[in-house]
Amino acid sequence: MSYDNTNIFARILRGEIPNNTVYEDAHVLAFKDIRPQAKVHVLVIPKGAYVSAQDFGARASEAEIAAMARAISKITQELGIAESGYRLIANTGGHGHQEVPHYHVHILGGQPIGKMVHLP
Secondary structure, three states: OOOOOOOOHHHHOOOOOOOOOOEEEOEEEEEEEEOOOOOEEEEEOOOOOOHHHHHHHHHHOOOHHHHHHHHHHHHHHOOOOOOOEEEEEEOOOOOOOOOOOOOOOOEEOOOOOOOOOOOO
């Protein structure tokens, strides 16, 4: 799958759509989700054009990969959820229910999140 420059996260990165930024550095942007699923719901995206976690893992530079990991650590600490715990989710592809074709992770916290999955 090729990268779609018209996806909502690409448009946010270009400044075409406003966001509520909670963290930014040279490689990463993090902002509050507009439809939060928990008291704390932040999206963390690389600034590079990566379609999915698979794509990011295969093509991102060491600096970009490290920046994502460090950003998550900083964000959870700054939001006060590092000690109590949080869920980190990266939906990938159709079966993973990825809705935006730009690699991103969801940080959910600020409350008990519940069971990870419900088996059929």
